[in-house]
Amino acid sequence: MLKKDKIVQLKNPIGKTFRIVREQYLREDIPCHSKLCLSDCIEKSKQDYRLPNKDRASHYIIPDCLLAKNYMELLEMPEFRGIIFLQTVTYFIQHEGSMRLHKSLMSIVNNPFKESAIFYNEFQRYAFVERKKGESIIDWRRRSVYNATVWYYNHLAGQTSFVILSEDPKMKELYEGETPNIFVLTFKEYLKTFFSEWEGAFNLYESIKDALEERSETDEIAGYLPNEVLEAGIKSGRFVEGVLNVNRYCANSEAFLKRSGLSSKQGGEESDILIPGQANRNRAIHGDRIVVELYPKSQWKSRIFVLVKENETKDVEDNSSSNKMPTGKVVGILQRNWRDYVASFGTDQQVKVTGKAEKVIVRPWDWRIPKIRLSTKLVGAFKDHKIVVRIDSWEVDSQYPNGHFVRSLGKAGELETEIKTLLIENNLNVGPFSESILKEMPVNNEEEKWTMTPEEIKKRRDLRESHLIFSIDPIGCEDVDDTLSIRKIEDNKLELGVHIADVTHFVQPGSLTDVEARERSTSVYLADRRYDMLPSVLSGDLCSLLSGVDRYAVSVIWKMNENFEVEDVWYGRTVIRSKYKLFYEIAQKIADGLDNEEIMANVSEMAQYDKKDIELRIEELRWSIIKLMEIARHFKAKRTEEGAVVLEGSEVKVEMQEEKIKNVIPKKSLEIHETIAECMIFSNHWVAKKIFQSFPSHALLRHHPPPRQEHFDSLRKCAASRNFTIQTESNAELAASLDSCVDIDDPVVNKLMRILATQAMSNAAYFSTGSLNRELFNHYGLGLEYYTHFTSPIRRYADVVVHRCLMAAIDETGKDNLMNNADLQTSAEHMNSKHRAAQQAQKQSQELFQSLFFKEKSDDETCVVDAVVLQLRNNGFIVFIPRYAIKGAVFLKNKENLVVEVSNKGETQWVAGTLNLKENSVLVQTGSKRQEYTLLQHVTVRINVENYHGHALQLSLSLVSNKPFMPDVEDEKNSENSVVQSKSELIKAVKEANKSFWTDDISLGPNYTNWKEEFSQTEESKSDYHTYLALTELNKLDI
């Protein structure tokens, strides 16, 4: 081994540079990572093969230092495989680039789909070149890159060619043509050679190039305190760190620092810090990790308490409220959390022609993100498109951040463009599954039927003959991931079984499918479509527990006494064959005593039995369903005793009744729905106990923290206005007081109380048991000490992790594959954020369809509805509309300071007057009238649709009358009926309209059908089930 000294410059985590002299040992056995390797350098080093063989890549790519720094995001595109990052380049990125850049590099190398690697050329005896006396560092880097490439080429015995990517003319001059099959190309030449048709890549290349030319060298960090000062300040308590959260309703005026992390771990419930105005925000962008310095108490301000329209861009000041809160200014940024933003060119575009590229200001779709300045030549081509942009920098003294164009999403206003917008804005990557993933999948088609193997069957408990197993789902469900069984065993005992699809049998840890599923974390359900977490051969076929077919399952089986007390539990892998695939309505009817003829007509599986047998079969099934209901009632009563809260999600209720779900969701919820849900909760709970017991420091559980007391303010106020008292100290008290808030004359009141209680709740979240204090494990909403997700491994990755954990707990195998606490916690946080993102996208897609629906009906009476006052403000109030389950603001005072007066005829007009906010009401006084609005009062409003350029369509409400819409309050049943009807119309109406939404283009976009096929989505007729499940879950607060 050869020893050399080398001077290295390093950057410490807070950005300070220092030089060290390092002894460097040159070795001959540095692994090349290539599948083409002819020596055994991989085996020796026990490293992975990463670089592909010839059929996956015709050449390897070696970017030089500057190219890697400037064009990393191009290298990140999935089309580029087989990239070798030399150590020289990696050091350069660490030293000259940003943390973000280094992260990108590592994510390319760690992404198995990219088949890329780092090669430690400076440790390899023959790849290394020593810096000559007087040689500049730039010259040395060039030589280093070239020399390492030559070594590589020789090491692989010339089996493949190499492309050195470099924008450096000197590089080309020196080395192009020096070695056959080593090419030196600029990125543009490379694209022309290998991807000549790929316009998107050329556009991105050009726009990065434009942005680079425009970028000034001024320091972006000017105006912030040095990191050392920030760290010391945070430690001493003078500064506070957290995440910047901009108020979307007044994005220019109001933002908050949200204290982050598991701060509840320290027990303190510290409040957020107000950051008023742009100057105090100091170029921080929504989502950034910031450091804030608090102002002295005398300078604290109160948050804005008036309703604000989103298009009002002027600064809003509101000091009417006396609730001052901690106020501060941003003094430093710990981490930029910039992502891809969707934006549009303004209609009032100021275009400055600077010779090469135009400077334009684009408006992000997300109200919370500031306008961005781009240098681009592409304005003309994409003027009416939605485009994706990235922010590069925000210099001190500059009004806007600088960014560059990435790609177009298509014409604004087309449905597909709008849906893509939602996916990007929520950071959801849900393209079609790659070929390499599909190759990992088992085959099951006409020519080649998938079958179970005898060896595998032998390893499992075979329940096919012994147990009557069946499923109960919504009509049309194709992906059955849970089934049940119940039977009598010896001594009058009962045996309950829950049998879940065995996804982990098909998805091996670390496989490409596993990596992809983990990244997605969840299937994504939008109003009109869904994106699967797993390829359809699993989710719709081999892991779907259909009736009459043999399937692998993971079962939990409990032995219970007559009082439904568990005496024993068995967990394990099984083989099952479901006997019946029932749907909710028929299952309920069977329990209620439906006659045999009707049952035979509705349960197709009965046809296989002969006449003598049928009666027996029916009674057997009927007994099972009734017994399940009985057991579930018992479970529920027990949980309620422990404090489970029955809640109601506002938006959700409506969403549940959309489209074909109309056929599935009965007008009144059936008991059987609860029965199934209760059995699933029960098994999730038992699995949680088991895995926590086996792996106390690294089991994946789900907790639901108790809500902050101050979040109940709205609920308490509303309740008080009707003389109800709400106890919120514990979940049991809350549940009991919600039950007592019943107004016989106004059935909507109880529903509203539950909606307000739901809004006060925290989010349930996954965590690793080693990362949280024991007393924080509880699930508040369900009233359970331990909880996890086990019952839906097809559509949630958490369940996949839990299945592996459970398997390792029962048979010790696979223990080595489990994640340790740190990795599991990271994974849990990733899943939490993906779940939130998926829900957010779902909600936004519902709103999109809602807006389109109301836009078409704008002159219709459909838009005039009853609404209930929920919260009061200084210039109006917030209402809830039971018919559509929409919440929104109603203004009583406008910008000109005029107030709304309702005439005796019931017409509204804007007149001069005053408005006073009181404890339980808002009082409007005009010359002739005095009109008061109280909490829970019914009023009539009109739903309008507002179109703000570049943003999502938005519903707005205006007051029609201060009286209820109908003379009598609609009774619950009636109103639900009308919801079902109008909601079922909604998506259909929108989709059938072949007219334009915003433009004259076809509403669904020209590529709708192709696109749907390409993304291998389930037909809509079959997608109800998932929408239903997802929504049920939302409805239950995503338990």
Ligand SMILES: [Zn+2]
């Ligand atoms: Zn090798």
